[in-house]
Amino acid sequence: MKIGFRTIKTAVGSALSIYVASYLGLEFYSFAGILTMLCLRETVKRSFRDAWERFVACLIGIAFAVLAFHLFGFHPWVIGLILLFLIPTSVMLKVQGSVLTACVIILHMFMSEHVGVSMVLNELKLVAVGIGAALLMNSYMPNREKELVRLQKQIEGNFKSIFQQIARFLREGATDWEGREITETVDILRDALKLALEDIENHVLREETGYYAYFLMRSRQFEIIQRIMLTLSPLEGSYEQGRQIADYLDEMSVHIAPGTREMTQGRLDSLARLQDEFKKADLPQNRHEFENRAALLHFIHDMERYLKIKQKWLIRDKR
Structure with missing residues (x-):
């Protein structure tokens, strides 16, 4: 009891x-x-x-x-x-x-x-x-910041692992990942948003929306990550473009933490350069190459949205 x-x-x-x-x-x-x-x-x-x-x-x-x-x-x-x-x-x-x-x-x-x-x-x-x-x-409420920080680190750790696993799939064609981080992140985000909302309602004289805005931002990013996984799952074979995206995802996994607007802009610039390289590449030679190339380009657009969500949150968070 x-x-x-x-x-x-x-x-x-x-x-x-x-x-x-x-x-x-x-x-x-x-x-x-x-x-x-x-x-x-x-x-x-x-x-x-x-x-x-x-x-x-x-x-x-x-x-x-x-x-x-x-x-x-x-x-x-x-x-x-x-x-x-x-x-x-x-x-x-x-x-x-x-x-x-x-x-x-x-x-x-x-x-x-x-x-x-x-x-x-x-x-x-x-x-x-x-x-x-x-x-x-009720004039005294326990401080929830330690728990909120713990949930934040768990989400960032899961995002890092998911990006690394996607990169591994693109580079090696590995399919042995169980996807535990996906279901775990769903539960963590649900609990984190609820806890952050309660934290807001425990501040009567001032609004403390930082953690709630952060977890809401991660929730929207996670929806994009799930779309990315569906987009890349049908890929067959290992292509040069896939290896380039794998390298990019490995780099992204190191910069999951909030960081700064300049760092996020740097990731966007790298993504734009990657897109330019794809455009200069030779045209697909068969149907499989065409479908793979289309999936990779779709990934770039999703990743751009992922980064812009973070960029908007950083702008609001600095105000």
Whole structure:
């Protein structure tokens, strides 16, 4: 059994809010602990958003309950009448996910048969204590940078291995590669994007989008790598152009890390020179040579897109 950091915060925060509500002498003080559990979300921004929605829903519920119970008395059908107006209003204000929280407050008033100032203040204090404890617990979030850096290095290592294997296939015709890095990269990118998005939502006062933009860039590059593999897989035989591309891919595998715009431009220039050499080469002599040449030219265009995606990311990252 593993107890996570969020579980610990939920346990401590709920106990704290119940203790504070009890110390203040509030009725239904255990409700503060439930509110704390509900508002402790995965990220700081989600907690703030959820806390605000529940606060608004509770205010609406209190307003409708005070009005309805005051006019019609404390009857079960009055609760149905309140819900008849509460739910559409919550939907209109986009706080429908917090209707159940407001319903609990309405039931508090119904069970107490009291909607005076003291009861309203009691419910507002319960909401304040419950939400406050949740926000206090979520004010600290563990630093995810080490994990993000680890995922970044794994992706770059897999990209390097994939380029080397493609180069080996072009140079030697080797087909014994199992492709483990492909499926592994799919999983890593999925986890990295999720983690990077959570990291963004844990910065309330400033936007930290660096890692998310990086993994999004790698995700787009990986789509191109998969297309390149499909393009080159039907190649037959070993041709001079294929060996030239293999040398280029070996060079690319050394420069997977972010690097600089100048380094990326250098790879683009090398690719352009390679394309010029292909254009000057003798025309294909048979169908197989023609299909191979077409695949290699298609590879050049895909690799150009791969590098330009990185170039655009580097430009934005330096701003």
